[in-house]
Amino acid sequence: MKLYSYFRSSAAYRVRIALNLKGLSYETIPVHLTKEGGQQFAEAYRHLNPAQLVPTLVDDGLAITQSVAILEYLEETHPEPALLPADPAARARVRAIMQTIACDIHPLNNLRVLKYLKHELGIDVEQRDAWYKHWVALGLEAVESMLASSADTGLFCHGDKPGLADALLVPQMANARRLGCDESVLPVIVRIDKACMQLEAFRLAAPENQPDAEA
């Protein structure tokens, strides 16, 4: 498998975690999101990924876009170890956590949106950081509440084994930390994030451990 990835992309980071948890080897093809005006806009890449975003997973000639679609595909094609629980109600709980991060937090804070705020709307750095922290706080506080209120939460987001919700949570927390978001109101998330970072699968997926990492 080939993963078109950018070391700083938290959507690519999610997929790297899942590939590692499943013990699947893959080749990283770096797509630099700012160099050369953005390598994701190159014609060849657009052919693979019409939305011109990372990641894209290529498996035996099949190009799959959208990190959550890739995660579900990996779960279906490589079911062991399972990263989703078996029961539909439990799967719905995990997917609701995943979508809260994938829909309610991340899309508002990715590179292209921050660029639009700056260049098209003339937002200054202070306003941009406030925007960023606002959506992170709102979204992660909802996730914290989902985790804190449920007996299904274990050492990880769902039970005592890492899974797809953790694969979304850890990259989001890395972003939140980088922007200095308030972690004190997120005790369950902080605990789970630490448990994940004990595992090699998560550590090896981190931005600083990617072949295209920059200082």
Added chain:
Amino acid sequence: MKLYSYFRSSAAYRVRIALNLKGLSYETIPVHLTKEGGQQFAEAYRHLNPAQLVPTLVDDGLAITQSVAILEYLEETHPEPALLPADPAARARVRAIMQTIACDIHPLNNLRVLKYLKHELGIDVEQRDAWYKHWVALGLEAVESMLASSADTGLFCHGDKPGLADALLVPQMANARRLGCDESVLPVIVRIDKACMQLEAFRLAAPENQPDAEA
């Protein structure tokens, strides 16, 4: 089943379509997103949905949040008629279309974001409409390209039966149309949207046909 819904919410609209396609009856519990400062912020609702968004599906006491998680749950618990194809590669294709709409378009244009742009960033109506159209155009052009380039596209997004990708596409197109986005560059989407609106399941799910509809 009970669906906490707001007639104008396109995330709730997705779920209404899927429930109708599967022939499942449900009770609508209206959650008015602007009345009384937003009924989604009421304590009782927050208990069901910590992110304080619509929709929430309650099935036999189980509250499920996030429209995409609800759609996957309905597919798993009521597999007939299938709204996802059987093959993992085909499922990944459908989910990539779903996530392009659910992550790359809708989160940028929902009510709370437009409110933030107006109240916190002082954006005027013209700038707000440009923002809205920008993300719709970018996202729907990616979806158009995914549909136009694939032999799997049929009368609907995937093959000749309506499914989950269509359940996301139709509400997004309704929004795009309301804001006067340019449809001329989206011929395949326009064709599929029309095919969907021939079906009662889609028509009955439309905002104007909800019990909480307003003029």
